[in-house]
Amino acid sequence: MTPDTHVDAETALDHAPAGHKDDLRLWLRMLSCARLIEGEVRRRLRLRFDTTLPRFDFLAQLERAPDGLTPGDISRRMMVTGGNVTGLASRLEEEGLIERRAVREDRRAVTLRLTPQGRREFARQSAAHEEWVAELLGALSPNDRAALLRLLDRTRRGVRAAISEGMP
Template sequence: MSEGGSVRPGKAGDGAREPAASKARLRLWLKLLKATKHVEAELRENLRVTFDTTLPRFDVMAALYRAESGLKMSELSSVLRVSNGNVTGIVDRLVDDGILVRIPVDNDRRATTVRLTKAGREQFALMAARHEAWVDSLLDGVDVSEAQDMLDQLERIASKSNTKEA
């Protein structure tokens, strides 16, 4: 690994000194990716069939549900880790559907805050409950202690990654 923590092209990572560990970590990554894609595909299909919506719309609604007073578009993009352009089209459609409302920001004519309408909050609450049940069903082979162990390990990986980005 490089000093900054990321593996640079042409540089050997820590696993180059431990081939068995490197291969195990690569297999782990591939299994995580496969499992994530499987769960995400199921959730996308369930959202489409049950609520006639998409995962990106659900994600926007989830972010705004947690921010009751709403978020500026730039804040929403940051929370979702996508570009403003990616969010704008989704927000436009959610506004047209009466799920979101745009509110002008005082002292900044260019900016707007978006937040869920009452109907949007109610709809998201229903969707979130079903989403949780779907995830629970998809992961029902994982007991609580295993889930907590996995969460701890993933948090360790994420925090290691976050410190390298800073």
């Protein structure tokens, strides 16, 4: 398919039967926006810091938990497998960004914490990340942002309610 004939999923809905077309279009639009922003953040992290979004997210989890987190905690928070956490933790520890500490109550268990170097590096990355997101959303006025936040919050609550009601 050539670029001129490429049709995205949202455009393809123009020929779909009536009904839930607007709901699908809205979902695809939200997904498209999220993917565009995520892709650009990934690109900029790679270019500016030679890092990845999963590494950034890993450091962010530890930054929010100064007392440290277990690998299982990080796995649940990031919604990734334990193997992914183990690999990332090993590389970040080798780079001096995190440290492992034995848990007093259970010497077999460990917590992971940012090192001072890790805190400094995450502060640099998160400041840039915040600027990038602000730039990418810069076309929205403060009123637009507030309205979108309200609508997305209502959407999230509605989705959670639908899930808890066990919709098929």
